[in-house]
Amino acid sequence: MPAPTERAARIGGQVEAFVRDHVIPYERDPRCGPHGPSDALVLEMREKARAAGVLTPHIRDDGGHLTQRETAFVLRLSGLSPLGPVALNTAAPDEGNMFLLGKVGSDEQKRRFLDPLVRGQARSAFFMTEPAAEGGAGSDPSMMRTTAVPDGNHWVVNGRKAFITGAVGAQVGIVMAKSADGACMFLVDLPDPAITIERVLDTIDSSMPGGHAVVAIDGLRIPADQMLGHSGEGFKYAQIRLAPARLSHCMRWLGACVRANEIATDYACRRHAFGKPLIDHEGVGFMLAENLIDLKQAELMVDWCAGVLDGGAPGTVESSMTKVAVSEALMRIADRCVQVMGGTGVSGDTIVEQVFREIRAFRIYDGPTEVHKWSLAKKIKRDRTTA
Known part of the structure; x- marks a missing residue:
């Protein structure tokens, strides 16, 4: 995987520092409920992000976007906390809606509907x-x-x-x-x-x-x-939004699993059982080793698809492949993190159990795994028939 651009590295570093120092402490805030953080909490976090210069970091001051590869680097770091994308205004559905309006909206529509979203003043x-x-x-x-x-x-x-x-x-x-x-x-x-x-x-x-x-x-x-x-072109516009939105889900939840794996690794190195740290038991150490492999493969798939989009292709097939591969890999990672941590892993004492729940839902959002495989199978048949 190529190194991030100087711009992405700079923005990503600021984003990571903000999430770790300012967003993570909010994870235990009572305003986080079963239907998400309250709007008061969202606005409070966004004011801090604005003051730190990291609000909506994937959109430049001139209204243009970072490249998809740069966005992947930045959004992954925003996802280190489940609250990170909300705090930094990189979350779904706003991120995908901003992308769509930027591509299709008229000047007046952008002024009226897009600008408040980019400023983080509206959802x-x-x-x-x-x-x-x-x-x-x-x-x-x-x-x-x-x-x-x-x-x-x-x-x-x-x-x-x-x-x-x-x-x-x-x-x-x-x-x-x-x-x-x-x-x-x-x-x-x-x-x-x-x-x-x-x-x-x-x-x-x-x-x-x-x-x-x-x-x-x-x-x-x-x-x-x-x-x-125009009337009748809604599905065409949905396709403009589709591949980047699928991919940005992968970016954000990849960051969440990086964090979950950090927590599980720390736990396995500190917790002792049967006379030695958990990580020294092969059953635990091998799970963490498998996590590293899945994390790297997911990162590479995201970067590959981002490169396709940056090249100007619609990326429909590539984003389907990436969505399947990454969501399934992240589910394995989240599941192993819970397993490594045992009872603590299923408790609310860390965000590991929340990441597990979120990733389980991600396997359905933006198209279930089975729908993407079915679509890919149709393409395989079509390509074979026309060859």
């Missing part, structure tokens, strides 16, 4: 997934049932959405719906009386502000100039 939500019980869109976005109908210089949107991360407390929404032309994306100010939070789901993960909500959209009127791009 956003991406309204795509729909309730499975109603046959709505999930892993297959073509099943979308939410409708968008033109009405003069407005669009009227109706439907229900599910697993909408950060909907509670968000100020910016990107709503996907289906018009007669196909999928569309709309930008909306939140809250809106036509958008009702029906409930916030109790899920295995707990790092994202606002949790994951089920939402009803009833007669939402959106001015036509708040459509992102």
Whole structure:
């Protein structure tokens, strides 16, 4: 893996120092709940990040982004705490939404919707997934049932959405719906009386502000100039967001597993059993050795995919491969960390058990492993047939 650029090394060093010195102490803050840190805690951490010059570190002062390889280096370090991405404004869904708006949004849309996100003054939500019980869109976005109908210089949107991360407390929404032309994306100010939070789901993960909500959209009127791009091109814009967003998940959770492995290694070197440190027992030492191997392989996969994106390719196949390889490797790492630490590993005394929960959810978010493998298998067949 090539060494980080001078710019990435400088920013990454500042990010790591801030996370270790200022964010990690917040991990025991009572404002961290089952549906993520409170908005008051988020704003408090972001004010400190702003003062330290590390808020939204992957976006340059001129509005441009670091390269994907540079972003990988920086976002991995922001992920050393589950609170790090939230504190530094590198978390999902905001990070992916900022990327999409930067690529597709008009100048006015960027001023109104993107700028507050980049400044860390607002959170956003991406309204795509729909309730499975109603046959709505999930892993297959073509099943979308939410409708968008033109009405003069407005669009009227109706439907229900599910697993909408950060909907509670968000100020910016990107709503996907289906018009007669196909999928569309709309930008909306939140809250809106036509958008009702029906409930916030109790899920295995707990790092994202606002949790994951089920939402009803009833007669939402959106001015036509708040459509992102053009009617029927929503899936094309989703593809612009897709590969980088998949990859940034890998970056952040790689950092979390680096930290979990640090904690497990420290525990194994200090804890004694049967007359010697745990790490001197092969069953424990071998697990930590396997963690180092998986961490390095995950790092290399992320860097490889980032290089593909930096080369201008869409990276759809490469990001699928990376998402599968990295999420599965990180699950093995998190599981071993829990196992090495025994009872302590399943307790809340360290963030190891939270990392385990978060990584388990990551194997589903941005496409389950099995969907990515199915998509890759289709490509294998297609390539073989046309060869």
